[in-house]
Amino acid sequence: MNRECIACHKQAQYTIRALQLRTLHVRGMTGEEKYQVPDDKVLEYGVCRECAQKRLKEHRTGKSGRKRTIIFAIIALAGVLLLFGAAQAGALTGQDQLVRVLRMVGLAAVLCGGAGFISTAKEAGAERKRLSGMSGEAALEECAWQVFLDSAPKEMGEEKWSLTYIPVNEKTLATLPGDLMILYDIQPGVAKEVMKKIGHPKA
Numbered sequence: 007m008n009r010e011c012i013a014c015h016k017q018a019q020y021t022i023r024a025l026q027l028r029t030l031h032v033r034g035m036t037g038e039e040k041y042q043v044p045d046d047k048v049l050e051y052g053v054c055r056e057c058a059q060k061r062l063k064e065h066r067t068g069k070s071g072r073k074r075t076i077i078f079a080i081i082a083l084a085g086v087l088l089l090f091g092a093a094q095a096g097a098l099t100g101q102d103q104l105v106r107v108l109r110m111v112g113l114a115a116v117l118c119g120g121a122g123f124i125s126t127a128k129e130a131g132a133e134r135k136r137l138s139g140m141s142g143e144a145a146l147e148e149c150a151w152q153v154f155l156d157s158a159p160k161e162m163g164e165e166k167w168s169l170t171y172i173p174v175n176e177k178t179l180a181t182l183p184g185d186l187m188i189l190y191d192i193q194p195g196v197a198k199e200v201m202k203k204i205g206h207p208k209a
């Protein structure tokens with residue numbers, strides 16, 4: 007195989023087969039409408055072993071979710087500071103309105119930051135557990151898919167169609183069409199076409 011890695015452009019060892027699905031949300035008279043168009047055919051992309059290994063290492067060392075957990079922690083901390091600041095501002099200025107606004111914003115930041123922190127940490131832990139339950143090669147393939155998703159374009163065209171990718175592999179073909187529709191947010195109207203294009207046995 008002579009394909010380059012989508013992330014670092016070195017020689018790729020993993021082949022990613024995926025069907026691209028374009029989605030456009032249009033605000034119309036009856037509310038928001040969603041249009042979905044699958045790509046003409048399944049495309050192949052490459053990911054190198056080094057990038058997949060790097061990703062797996064990030065999961066194992068807990069580095070993968072660290073950036074997001076830090077951001078949420080900072081938001082929560084800013085909220086705490088705002089709550090303290092609100093009390094101070096109230097004592098200094100006596101402006102009840104201002105204090106109320108500061109308190110609300112502070113409380114929202116604490117709640118949102120705290121909830122984000124917990125869910126990100128939980129997610130990272132669950133992902134680590136899932137990958138460690140797989141064989142080494144299966145975990146690397148899973149990580150190669152994640153590297154692909156990170157590097158693949160997410161938007162397209164002037165209308166900014168959002169792009170999602172459906173992996174075309176044994177696991178997808180063994181999953182029931184109904185479950186795939188939920189998993190990849192495929193509309194009923196295009197589901198049949200999608201199943202046919204990925205060669206699903208129930209198409």
Ligand SMILES: [Zn+2]
Pocket residue numbers: 011012013014015016053054055056057058
């Ligand atoms: Zn690479």
